[in-house]
Amino acid sequence: MRLSILLLSLLLVACGKKSETGADVLTAKIKPASKATIAHNQGVSDQLPFTNETDFELAKRGFIATIPGAQVKNTEGREVYGLSQMQFLEGSSAHTVNPSLWRQAQLNALNNGLFKVVDGIYQVRSLDLANMTLVKGDSGWIVIDPLTSAETAAAALALANKSLGERPVSAVIFTHSHADHFAGVTGVLTAEQLENDSIDIIAPEGFAEEAISENVRSGNVMQRRALYQFGDLLPSSPDGFVSSGLGNRVSDGEHGIATPTVVIPEAGAQMKIDGVKIEFINTPGAEAPTEMVFFFPQFKALCMSEIANHTLHNIYTLRGAKTRDALAWSRYIEFAMEKFGGQTEVVFSSHHWPTWGKSEAMDYLAKQRDLYKYIHDQTLRLANHGYDMIEVAERLELPESLSQAWANRGYYGTVNVGAKAVYNRYLGYFDGNPANLHPVPQEEAAQRYVEYMGGEESIMARARRDFARGNYRWVAMVLKHLVFAEPNNDQARYLLADSLEQLGYQAESGIWRNFYLSGAKELRHGVEFREEVLPAEEIVARVPLQLLFDAMAVRLNGEKAADAEIRLNIDMTDTSEKYLVVVQNGVLHGYPGRHSDDPSASLALSSTDLRLMFGGLVGAPTMIKEGRLKVSGNPLALIKFGRLFDKFDRNFNLVTP
Numbered sequence: 091m092r093l094s095i096l097l098l099s100l101l102l103v104a105c106g107k108k109s110e111t112g113a114d115v116l117t118a119k120i121k122p123a124s125k126a127t128i129a130h131n132q133g134v135s136d137q138l139p140f141t142n143e144t145d146f147e148l149a150k151r152g153f154i155a156t157i158p159g160a161q162v163k164n165t166e167g168r169e170v171y172g173l174s175q176m177q178f179l180e181g182s183s184a185h186t187v188n189p190s191l192w193r194q195a196q197l198n199a200l201n202n203g204l205f206k207v208v209d210g211i212y213q214v215r216s217l218d219l220a221n222m223t224l225v226k227g228d229s230g231w232i233v234i235d236p237l238t239s240a241e242t243a244a245a246a247l248a249l250a251n252k253s254l255g256e257r258p259v260s261a262v263i264f265t266h267s268h269a270d271h272f273a274g275v276t277g278v279l280t281a282e283q284l285e286n287d288s289i290d291i292i293a294p295e296g297f298a299e300e301a302i303s304e305n306v307r308s309g310n311v312m313q314r315r316a317l318y319q320f321g322d323l324l325p326s327s328p329d330g331f332v333s334s335g336l337g338n339r340v341s342d343g344e345h346g347i348a349t350p351t352v353v354i355p356e357a358g359a360q361m362k363i364d365g366v367k368i369e370f371i372n373t374p375g376a377e378a379p380t381e382m383v384f385f386f387p388q389f390k391a392l393c394m395s396e397i398a399n400h401t402l403h404n405i406y407t408l409r410g411a412k413t414r415d416a417l418a419w420s421r422y423i424e425f426a427m428e429k430f431g432g433q434t435e436v437v438f439s440s441h442h443w444p445t446w447g448k449s450e451a452m453d454y455l456a457k458q459r460d461l462y463k464y465i466h467d468q469t470l471r472l473a474n475h476g477y478d479m480i481e482v483a484e485r486l487e488l489p490e491s492l493s494q495a496w497a498n499r500g501y502y503g504t505v506n507v508g509a510k511a512v513y514n515r516y517l518g519y520f521d522g523n524p525a526n527l528h529p530v531p532q533e534e535a536a537q538r539y540v541e542y543m544g545g546e547e548s549i550m551a552r553a554r555r556d557f558a559r560g561n562y563r564w565v566a567m568v569l570k571h572l573v574f575a576e577p578n579n580d581q582a583r584y585l586l587a588d589s590l591e592q593l594g595y596q597a598e599s600g601i602w603r604n605f606y607l608s609g610a611k612e613l614r615h616g617v618e619f620r621e622e623v624l625p626a627e628e629i630v631a632r633v634p635l636q637l638l639f640d641a642m643a644v645r646l647n648g649e650k651a652a653d654a655e656i657r658l659n660i661d662m663t664d665t666s667e668k669y670l671v672v673v674q675n676g677v678l679h680g681y682p683g684r685h686s687d688d689p690s691a692s693l694a695l696s697s698t699d700l701r702l703m704f705g706g707l708v709g710a711p712t713m714i715k716e717g718r719l720k721v722s723g724n725p726l727a728l729i730k731f732g733r734l735f736d737k738f739d740r741n742f743n744l745v746t747p
Contacts, residue, residue, distance in 0.1 A: 148443045214246035223441070231261055232364055235270075237277070342353065347632055370383075377403055393440075394423075400503065404507070406508070480510075482513055553568055564590045566589045573586055630705040654691075
């Protein structure tokens with residue numbers, strides 16, 4: 091029987107036999123939805139309350155104006171954001187998209203532009219991944235979350251001024267430390283305003299460090315994975331990018347950062363900003379390391395920043411970041427409800443659309459609160475019964491009262507990953523089984539798996555059979571080993587790609603879909619090379635020095651540096667600060683306020699040039715030649731120091747060895 095299946099499968103390949111989807115399984119072409127995927131997606135349609143149109147009414151409510159095609163270009167004429175390619179969403183759900191995700195994509199992409207929340211509060215939505223909110227103060231606009239890019243932020247402000255009347259920016263609020271909520275600040279404030287701190291920038295305590303640090307130590311791998319998470323490598327189409335779930339695409343423009351002039355302490359604060367009273371609650375450690383929600387008494391409006399959204403959010407994000415605290419997250423929502431719920435008539439957030447009406451808003455928040463607490467509590471309940479992380483994630487399902495609420499669907503985060511995140515936060519990755527304590531590395535294990543499973547032909551025969559049955563998860567798990575053992579085996583790569591593709595078509599989570607389809611693209615066409623984009627000098631110039639040295643410590647090649655002993659005394663000519671940088675035992679240390687009595691070399695330069703040099707934007711020879719860097723002692727020590735660091739490649743493989 092086994093031999094018959096093998097011969098039949100080889101014969102089908104040799105004859106160019108078509109699969110049940112109508113396309114040759116073993117080609118690099120994009121495939122249509124299989125019968126199993128169509129059936130899966132039909133089951134989703136049958137399961138969920140698609141006749142409920144409330145969200146569509148809310149997403150359209152208060153519409154004022156938009157930009158044609160939501161298109162924003164930079165000064166060179168290059169599009170940094172646009173939705174003209176998303177018009178396919180105006181039709182019925184395609185078989186290649188989970189109908190629930192299709193609905194979410196419609197709500198986001200087809201409702202873009204300027205909207206009124208209440209008189210005095212307006213939002214620009216779907217002109218970037220996040221929303222930009224504008225509050226009418228006594229003298230100008232209080233801008234909340236100036237988006238990811240200067241170009242989209244400027245376009246959003248211009249749209250508001252054109253539609254509502256020209257007003258200057260009187261203050262800026264950063265709700266939290268993720269770049270889609272602050273990196274477009276130079277689009278709403280001038281360089282002069284940023285330089286002289288003439289406009290207040292309000293942010294939660296710890297913002298300045300957290301806004302940079304998340305991308306410092308693991309920035310290279312995180313940015314690589316983010317390309318897959320947000321579908322940056324995929325075309326917008328029914329078989330490509332549809333949505334990130336949290337919003338549309340991330341804009342691709344000029345990024346910046348600004349240092350807050352007003353910091354909201356952990357205990358919270360009440361203050362008047364341009365005549366508008368605002369009550370702040372700090373919410374660190376949940377959706378972001380530093381974040382805050384706040385209430386506008388005169389508008390009876392509660393801004394929940396990004397801890398309440400019209401989706402289940404990431405407790406762990408697939409791009410890679412520290413696991414978030416689901417219990418604290420739930421408690422912050424509860425605290426906001428208790429403190430402001432009696433006065434609130436509308437809830438709005440940094441993504442998606444508002445919820446109007448006191449009872450409707452509190453019901454929405456209660457379900458969001460219980461969503462995170464349920465995942466937290468039930469994960470630990472199952473873990474305490476002895477189930478491991480994978481078993482917990484497979485068993486955990488939301489009760490219908492939570493799962494049938496559209497705002498709780500897993501368009502961005504998922505229950506499966508959320509459960510794994512909670513488990514990992516409390517118990518780590520080890521499941522207690524000693525066989526998993528010291529596993530063989532993936533490439534070596536793959537060779538042995540393939541041998542144990544009877545070789546390439548036997549594996550492919552079984553994989554084709556399981557693919558035809560719609561067992562795509564299992565096919566992906568098995569063929570991963572064959573691809574890692576035989577990376578040039580095109581048949582294995584293409585069938586693995588086809589499996590990931592069908593999983594992407596079935597995924598309700600936008601970022602799961604993007605990962606699956608991006609992985610399929612890598613398998614079929616290899617890694618798409620992208621030029622490295624160095625951070626802007628103004629961002630590097632604002633990096634806290636200790637974070638800069640932390641980043642350098644990660645780049646230090648321990649093998650090269652194992653026998654090196656280097657001590658660099660650094661004097662900053664503009665601030666009179668001093669630093670000692672030491673390399674020993676293959677480790678780099680940065681010590682503020684210190685010098686060595688016996689340095690290998692001494693450097694004198696400005697604090698900005700120090701950041702630019704150690705950040706890799708300007709070389710030491712250039713600075714010496716231009717008179718910006720003076721070196722005393724042994725100049726060879728600085729040359730040796732520079733040769734100890736790795737340069738990271740941002741085009742490494744993710745689904746192939």
